[in-house]
Amino acid sequence: MTTLLRAIRQLLRLAVRCDARRLTRAVALLAVGYLSTPLIAVCLKSLTTAALARSAATGTWLALTTALLLVLELMMTHFAHLSYFELGELEELALQNEVISLAHGTTGLEQLDRPGFADTLALVREELPRTRAALEAVLQLGGMALQLTVTTVLLGLLNPWLLLLILAALVPVAAGNRAQLLIDRAKETAAPRIRLGRHLLELATAEASAKEVRLSGAEAVLTERQRRDWRSVTATLWRAQASAALLRAVGQLVFAAAYGGAIVLVVRQALSGGSGLGDVILVITLAAQVSFQVSTTLGLLTILQGAGRTLERLHSLRVAHRPDTAASTGTSGVPSALTVGIRLEEVSFSYPGSDRKILDRVTLDIPAGTALALVGENGAGKSTLVKLLCGLYRPTGGRILVDGVDLAEGGPEEWQRRTATLFQDFARxxxxxxxxxxxxxxxxxxxxxxxxxxxxxxxxxxxxxxxxxxxxxxxxxxxxxxxxxxxxxxxxxxxxxxxxxxRPLLVALDEPASALDATAEHALFERFADLATEARTDTGAVTLLVSHRFSTVRMADLIVVLEQGRISELGTHAQLAAAGGLYAELYDLQARVYT
Structure with a gap:
C-alpha cells in the first residue's frame, strides 16, 4: 500500500509540473461524471416511488433528471479523457527524459557497467510506456473513491449492516495487492534471462550478425538456446500469474458472497414492511455499482501497482546515480591550451563488480603536443586507458592530471568537451x-x-x-x-x-581503420599525421592512437606498450625496435607478412 500511495503522489506531483491547468480541468470533469452515477440510483428510487404513487409530474421531472445524469456520466468522462490522455503523454516524456539523464547524467560510465543498475535500467525502459495510463488510473481511482463515499453514505442511511458490503470490498483489494507483488518479484527474478533471450533474438536477426550466424549454421543453436531461456522465463512468470489469479479469485468470491447477502437483507426488510420498493431498487442499483466499482478499482490498482514498481525502480536508479559534485560545483580547471601535458600517477582501474585490474598502477607522462601510440595484445587495457584519458571513467586508484590539475576535480565534463574521439565501436x-x-x-x-x-x-x-x-x-x-x-x-x-x-586538447583514435580499405587507411593515417601537427601547433593537444598497424604506430612521437594492464615498454619506434622486447617481436611478425 505504501508503494501505491507513493506512486499516486508522484504521478499527481508530476502532472502538476507538466500542466496544472489541464489536470484541474480533467479532475473537474471526472468529478461531475463520477458523481452522476450514485445520483442516478437515488433518482431511480424516487422515480419508482413516484410511479407507485401515480405522480405523473414528479415522475416526468425525475425521468428527465435521470436522463441528464446519464448524459453527464457518459460525456464528462469522455471530455476529461481528452485532457488526461495528453497529460499522461507529457508525464511519460518527462520520465523518459529523466531516465536518459540518469543513464548519462554523470561524467563517467561506471554505473552502466554495474549489473544491478543495468538490470533495473532495462526493466524501467521496458515498463515506462505503461506509465502513460497510470495518470488516467489515478484520476479514475479518485472518481471511484468519490463514488464509493457517496454510496457508503446512502447504504448506511438505509441500513447500517449494509456498510459491511463496503468492508467486504477491501478483501479483493488486499488480495490484488498481494497478487501484484508476486508478479513483480517474478519479473525481477526473470529480468536477466529476459535480457539474454532478447539478445539471442537480436543476434539471429540483426543485419550485423545474421550473416555470420547463417554461414556458421548457428541458427538452430541460437533458436534452441532462446527457446530454452524463454521457456524458463515463461514458467517463472506463469507460476506467479497463476498464484496471483487464485488470490484475486478468492477476494472476488468474498465480495460476491457479501453482495448476495446485502440483497437478501433488503428484500427481507421490504417483505416485513421496513422499507419500500424504492429502497429495494436503490440497494440493488447501488450494490451493482459497488460491484462495478470494486472490479474497476482492482484493475486500476493493478495498473498503479505496476506503475508504482516502475517508479520505485526509477527511484533506485536515482539513488544509484552518483553525480560528480566536483565537476558540477567547482571551477573548471581545463586550460584553453596544454602547456605541460597529461600525467598518469599510479593509475589503476577495475570495472564495477569485478576485482580484476584492467590497469595496474600505470604511471606515464605525456608532454603537451605529443603524438602517442598505444600498442599491446588484445585485453592489455588499451581501450580502457583511452576511456580513462577521455574522462569516461574515473580511476579506481591513482589520478590523472591535466596541466597539473586532477581531472576528477578540475572539470571532467569540460574536459570531455575538449576531446575529439573515434572509438573502435563507433556509433552508427x-x-x-x-x-x-x-x-x-x-x-x-x-x-x-x-x-x-x-x-x-x-x-x-x-x-x-x-x-x-x-x-x-x-x-x-x-x-x-x-x-x-x-x-x-x-x-x-x-x-x-x-x-x-x-580546438580539442585530446584527439583519441581507437583502431580508426578497422573498417577501411588500404587506400582509405593510407589517407586516414596521412590525415592523422597532419592532425597531430595541427593540434600541437594550435592547442598543444595530445594525439592518441591505438592501432595494430605498426606502419602507422611508428609515426608517433612516443609509443607505449601495454602488457596485462601495465606499461612494459616505452619509447620511440627506433628505441623499442632496438630493445628486442614485445614491441620488436610484434613489429617483426607484422613486417614479415609484407616482406
Whole structure:
C-alpha cells in the first residue's frame, strides 16, 4: 500500500509540473461524471416511488433528471479523457527524459557497467510506456473513491449492516495487492534471462550478425538456446500469474458472497414492511455499482501497482546515480591550451563488480603536443586507458592530471568537451547525415560549411552526394527508408564527427581503420599525421592512437606498450625496435607478412 500511495503522489506531483491547468480541468470533469452515477440510483428510487404513487409530474421531472445524469456520466468522462490522455503523454516524456539523464547524467560510465543498475535500467525502459495510463488510473481511482463515499453514505442511511458490503470490498483489494507483488518479484527474478533471450533474438536477426550466424549454421543453436531461456522465463512468470489469479479469485468470491447477502437483507426488510420498493431498487442499483466499482478499482490498482514498481525502480536508479559534485560545483580547471601535458600517477582501474585490474598502477607522462601510440595484445587495457584519458571513467586508484590539475576535480565534463574521439565501436546514428556528423560539435549542427569541411577532411566527401537529401537525408533503414552505407563509410562519418570538434586538447583514435580499405587507411593515417601537427601547433593537444598497424604506430612521437594492464615498454619506434622486447617481436611478425 505504501508503494501505491507513493506512486499516486508522484504521478499527481508530476502532472502538476507538466500542466496544472489541464489536470484541474480533467479532475473537474471526472468529478461531475463520477458523481452522476450514485445520483442516478437515488433518482431511480424516487422515480419508482413516484410511479407507485401515480405522480405523473414528479415522475416526468425525475425521468428527465435521470436522463441528464446519464448524459453527464457518459460525456464528462469522455471530455476529461481528452485532457488526461495528453497529460499522461507529457508525464511519460518527462520520465523518459529523466531516465536518459540518469543513464548519462554523470561524467563517467561506471554505473552502466554495474549489473544491478543495468538490470533495473532495462526493466524501467521496458515498463515506462505503461506509465502513460497510470495518470488516467489515478484520476479514475479518485472518481471511484468519490463514488464509493457517496454510496457508503446512502447504504448506511438505509441500513447500517449494509456498510459491511463496503468492508467486504477491501478483501479483493488486499488480495490484488498481494497478487501484484508476486508478479513483480517474478519479473525481477526473470529480468536477466529476459535480457539474454532478447539478445539471442537480436543476434539471429540483426543485419550485423545474421550473416555470420547463417554461414556458421548457428541458427538452430541460437533458436534452441532462446527457446530454452524463454521457456524458463515463461514458467517463472506463469507460476506467479497463476498464484496471483487464485488470490484475486478468492477476494472476488468474498465480495460476491457479501453482495448476495446485502440483497437478501433488503428484500427481507421490504417483505416485513421496513422499507419500500424504492429502497429495494436503490440497494440493488447501488450494490451493482459497488460491484462495478470494486472490479474497476482492482484493475486500476493493478495498473498503479505496476506503475508504482516502475517508479520505485526509477527511484533506485536515482539513488544509484552518483553525480560528480566536483565537476558540477567547482571551477573548471581545463586550460584553453596544454602547456605541460597529461600525467598518469599510479593509475589503476577495475570495472564495477569485478576485482580484476584492467590497469595496474600505470604511471606515464605525456608532454603537451605529443603524438602517442598505444600498442599491446588484445585485453592489455588499451581501450580502457583511452576511456580513462577521455574522462569516461574515473580511476579506481591513482589520478590523472591535466596541466597539473586532477581531472576528477578540475572539470571532467569540460574536459570531455575538449576531446575529439573515434572509438573502435563507433556509433552508427541512423538519423540525418547532418545529425550523424553534427553531434561532434552541436554548435555547428546547422553550419553546412563546417560539416562539409569535416566530411571532406575524413575522406568522406562523396557521401553527401550519394545520400538522397544530402546533409538532411536519412541514413539507415531502422527508422525509415534511408541510405545504407558500408562499414567503411560509417567509420569515415565517425571520423568526421571527431574532426568537427573545435580546438580539442585530446584527439583519441581507437583502431580508426578497422573498417577501411588500404587506400582509405593510407589517407586516414596521412590525415592523422597532419592532425597531430595541427593540434600541437594550435592547442598543444595530445594525439592518441591505438592501432595494430605498426606502419602507422611508428609515426608517433612516443609509443607505449601495454602488457596485462601495465606499461612494459616505452619509447620511440627506433628505441623499442632496438630493445628486442614485445614491441620488436610484434613489429617483426607484422613486417614479415609484407616482406
Amino acid at each position: 546514428l541512423e538519423l540525418r547525415l547532418r545529425d550523424n556528423v553534427g553531434i561532434g560539435d552541436l554548435d555547428l549542427l546547422d553550419d553546412d560549411a563546417a560539416l562539409r569541411q569535416s566530411i571532406d577532411a575524413a575522406d568522406a566527401g562523396p557521401i553527401p552526394d550519394q545520400v538522397p537529401g544530402g546533409l538532411d537525408g536519412l541514413l539507415g533503414h531502422s527508422y525509415g527508408d534511408g541510405a545504407e552505407l558500408s562499414g567503411g563509410q560509417w567509420q569515415k562519418l565517425g571520423l568526421a564527427r571527431a574532426l568537427l570538434r573545435r
